[in-house]
Amino acid sequence: MKVLVPVKRVIDFNVAVRVKADRTGVDLTNVKMSINPFDEIAVEEAVRLKEKGKASEIIAVSIGPVGAQETLRTALAMGADRAILVKHDGELEPLGVAKILKAVAMEEKPGLVILGKQAIDDDCNQVGQMLAALLDWPQGTFAAKVEIEEGSIAVTREVDGGLQTVSLKLPAIVTTDLRLNEPRYASLPNIMKARKKPIAEKTMADYGVDAAPRLKVLEVREPEKRRAGARVASATELVGKLRERGVI
Amino acid sequence: MAALVLAEHNNSSLDEATAKTVTAAAQISLPVHILVAGVNCAGVAGQAAKLAGVEKVLLADDARYANFLAEPMAELVLSRAAPYDAILAPATANGKNILPRVAAKLDVPQISEILAVESADVFRRPIYAGNAIQKVEAKGFKKIITVRVAAFAATPAGGNAAIETIPVAGDPELSRFVGENLSRSERPELTGARIVISGGRGLQSKDNFALIERIADRLGAAVGASRAAVDAGFVPNDRQVGQTGKIVAPELYIAVGISGAIQHLAGMKDSKVIVAINKDEGAPIFGVADYGLVADLFEALPEFEKALDR
Numbered sequence: 001m002k003v004l005v006p007v008k009r010v011i012d013f014n015v016a017v018r019v020k021a022d023r024t025g026v027d028l029t030n031v032k033m034s035i036n037p038f039d040e041i042a043v044e045e046a047v048r049l050k051e052k053g054k055a056s057e058i059i060a061v062s063i064g065p066v067g068a069q070e071t072l073r074t075a076l077a078m079g080a081d082r083a084i085l086v087k088h089d090g091e092l093e094p095l096g097v098a099k100i101l102k103a104v105a106m107e108e109k110p111g112l113v114i115l116g117k118q119a120i121d122d123d124c125n126q127v128g129q130m131l132a133a134l135l136d137w138p139q140g141t142f143a144a145k146v147e148i149e150e151g152s153i154a155v156t157r158e159v160d161g162g163l164q165t166v167s168l169k170l171p172a173i174v175t176t177d178l179r180l181n182e183p184r185y186a187s188l189p190n191i192m193k194a195r196k197k198p199i200a201e202k203t204m205a206d207y208g209v210d211a212a213p214r215l216k217v218l219e220v221r222e223p224e225k226r227r228a229g230a231r232v233a234s235a236t237e238l239v240g241k242l243r244e245r246g247v248i
Numbered sequence: 249m250a251a252l253v254l255a256e257h258n259n260s261s262l263d264e265a266t267a268k269t270v271t272a273a274a275q276i277s278l279p280v281h282i283l284v285a286g287v288n289c290a291g292v293a294g295q296a297a298k299l300a301g302v303e304k305v306l307l308a309d310d311a312r313y314a315n316f317l318a319e320p321m322a323e324l325v326l327s328r329a330a331p332y333d334a335i336l337a338p339a340t341a342n343g344k345n346i347l348p349r350v351a352a353k354l355d356v357p358q359i360s361e362i363l364a365v366e367s368a369d370v371f372r373r374p375i376y377a378g379n380a381i382q383k384v385e386a387k388g389f390k391k392i393i394t395v396r397v398a399a400f401a402a403t404p405a406g407g408n409a410a411i412e413t414i415p416v417a418g419d420p421e422l423s424r425f426v427g428e429n430l431s432r433s434e435r436p437e438l439t440g441a442r443i444v445i446s447g448g449r450g451l452q453s454k455d456n457f458a459l460i461e462r463i464a465d466r467l468g469a470a471v472g473a474s475r476a477a478v479d480a481g482f483v484p485n486d487r488q489v490g491q492t493g494k495i496v497a498p499e500l501y502i503a504v505g506i507s508g509a510i511q512h513l514a515g516m517k518d519s520k521v522i523v524a525i526n527k528d529e530g531a532p533i534f535g536v537a538d539y540g541l542v543a544d545l546f547e548a549l550p551e552f553e554k555a556l557d558r
Binding site: 134 | 258315317318319322340341342344345346347348349350351352353355356357358359360361370374375376377378379380381382383384385386387389420422423424425426427428429430431439443467475478479484485486491492494499500510511517520521522523525534535536537538539540541542543547548549551552554555556558
């Protein structure tokens with residue numbers, strides 16, 4: 001079974017985000033970029049499935065500028081077999097991404113697509129669900145555990161009250177939550193090996209998909225800042241202050 | 249035109265997230281209808297009908313909706329979508345699971361986790377874990393929206409909407425419910441609680457969370473946790489407050505032994521009053537706290553509890 005792993009290049013999660021002075025967006029110049037952490041978990045899970053003999057080939061795919069090659073190299077160094085870069089400069093919305101991924105999935109015919117539940121830049125949490133809809137496949141979102149069975153996959157999901165387990169017919173879409181696994185660090189030999197693995201370059205035109213954004217971003221601004229309040233000397237004083245304030 | 253709200257419930261009671269989503273819906277399009285889908289959930293429909301200003305409640309009562317699986321739920325929403333210019337769901341695990349599937353089938357974008365309705369077409373939503381706020385315009389197509397419920401007040405009771413039983417939609421039979429493991433707690437739900445007290449890595453063990461739980465019970469508070477505490481296995485995953493966990497905005501938030509990583513702050517910085525108890529006075533959590541106590545939590549918590557008695 002082939003496994004397709006879509007990965008996104010995003011601002012590294014440790015970088016403090018700065019809003020541009022003209023309020024058109026977030027400043028990306030000279031900022032460290034990395035693989036979206038949830039997608040890294042997806043790559044790790046795909047590699048573990050392959051190690052267990054449940055997956056035959058892992059294909060990483062990214063849609064974005066040339067720089068997204070680095071993101072794909074990360075996935076290849078972790079254990080993906082080959083990669084596809086769909087070159088695109090400019091904004092894309094989750095629905096557009098899902099449409100391109102659908103076209104890739106139709107071509108590659110994976111038995112499973114596994115990807116992060118959300119990207120830590122736009123925080124949309126949509127692509128996996130949308131891709132499942134467009135392909136008419138089942139979806140196991142926010143996965144904490146996955147197990148491949150005969151023709152199906154059991155996905156244990158993080159839901160509001162705890163955990164829910166569903167069984168999905170394959171092919172299926174899985175989106176990863178934080179506790180699915182702890183991604184490995186790529187070893188130096190694997191990083192070297194990854195340089196020789198193939199990255200096929202495609203364009204949007206190759207897939208004939210209209211992925212033009214439909215929402216208009218009018219403005220991006222900083223959130224209202226909270227200011228630090230007072231220090232208290234003891235827990236007793238704290239309880240007194242909270243009573244004065246009327247919150248307890 | 250009208251707005252449709254997908255109700256959040258557990259087949260026996262309506263979650264307050266629904267009343268908050270109705271508030272957002274009413275600012276976008278009127279009248280507001282609520283769709284209650286589940287099994288043996290007529291009681292839930294009755295509760296939804298009492299929300300002020302709601303015109304109609306649609307009730308789909310069938311075993312296929314018992315566990316709110318995305319595939320049959322999306323088909324049901326799609327079967328009712330035509331007359332509405334906006335379809336909303338709270339940004340709960342269910343809402344986030346189901347609604348993008350609906351949006352894609354309708355070939356329209358989704359606007360996730362709105363914080364405010366500026367006009368019928370313009371919304372504010374957080375990006376980068378709340379470190380930036382985006383204002384987006386959605387014009388010329390059906391609006392599919394999930395709502396960050398902590399940002400909206402609940403619609404009060406006082407209505408008397410008609411309840412209409414609707415037929416089921418097709419079940420694509422792609423998925424099957426296997427089981428669930430839900431934490432049972434007498435304490436209030438994290439996202440709806442008036443007071444939340446959360447523990448972090450500083451608690452050091454699962455057993456030490458009892459210190460927090462005792463105070464929670466005295467205050468009628470919900471118990472939350474940082475990602476570090478969840479990852480360390482001190483508490484189950486559904487207790488996590490943060491960017492990728494629960495987003496809360498209670499009257500009072502007490503952070504104990506939590507340093508205040510960006511991802512945690514994203515989940516609680518809209519609380520009305522924030523208290524931080526931490527022995528590291530340089531902890532970022534103090535930067536957002538109204539009251540900060542630099543102290544060893546193992547001394548501070550018992551003293552806090554004792555002070556509550558006085």
